[in-house]
Amino acid sequence: MLGTRLATPLLTAAGCGGTGRELEPHLDLTTLGAFTTRSLTLDASPGAPAPRLVETASGVLWNTGGQNPGLQGFLASELPWLAQRQVRVVVSLAGGTPGEYAELARRLGNAPGVWGLELNLATANREDHGRRFCDEAYHAGKAVAAVREALPRTLPVLAKLAPGPGLVDVAGVVARAGADAVVLVHGAPGLAFDPTTWRPALGTVAGTVSGPAVLAQALRCVWQVHAALPQLPVIGAGGVRSGFDVVQMLLSGARAVELGTALLREPAAPVRIAEELREELLRHGTTDLAGLIGAGHTTSRGEPR
Ligand SMILES: Cc1cc2nc3c(=O)[nH]c(=O)nc-3n(C[C@H](O)[C@H](O)[C@H](O)COP(=O)(O)O)c2cc1C
Structure with missing residues (x-):
């Protein structure tokens, strides 16, 4: 379903493309598969104390604390700007209860754009966000079912999950609850220290590594979920910064890919990565992107691994 409805397999990842305005000078947002917003809560949230993002040896450690303008602020000043430009918008939702997810979905379901x-x-980020995030398959399934029920029209519902030992089970639960796809993954828990103060480098103790x-790790998660639930569309996320990385995600079973941290340093990364992807395919004598999805799960003779 997703592969055919997206113009390209490249989306932005939640929280990494600002409001869209920040990316606009660097790329045509309508060429993206979709633009994903930062996670919205019902009420505005000021977020975590600074610093919220530090560089580590091979990525960033971050904790925004869920800073966002709340539903009203988003509807008033962010969504209209994106809708006017006909950007395909995926709104990321963060609720503390299934009812909060449902309320957000109800009020966004008919919003233009x-x-x-x-x-x-x-x-x-659970320890920092407190009650805002839920991991147990039970809560995740309830949240998806509540959103499905609350939606006034048919809209794709994506369930974004963190890596963890129960990932395949959670993916199964959210799929049965009505998710159209899972987004894997959100990042991994992490910690870093400030070399001067010898204190945790973020304003909170821990954060998320991206x-x-x-x-x-993300490739392995995509692989495992695709192997267990081959009918469930997967969108890969985590460390993608080249055309070959996209190929790896597709071979593992992803149908599309979200770009996050890559945008922070290089806001035009989707343009370069799309070009690299085309070159990768040409080098392998194919233009059949869909044929790559899950192809890593079979041998060159088409037998299952
Ligand atoms: C600064 C920053 C803010 C983020 N904010 C959100 C967010 O609001 N909601 C969410 O689901 N994920 C958020 N993420 C996670 C990304 O969407 C993505 O899943 C993760 O960073 C892994 O992809 P990447 O390695 O390409 O960045 C954020 C990541 C970063 C670096």
């Missing part, structure tokens, strides 16, 4: 909803069900450090 909303192409899909992504439910942030990840736990990586960027190249999590690519291999």
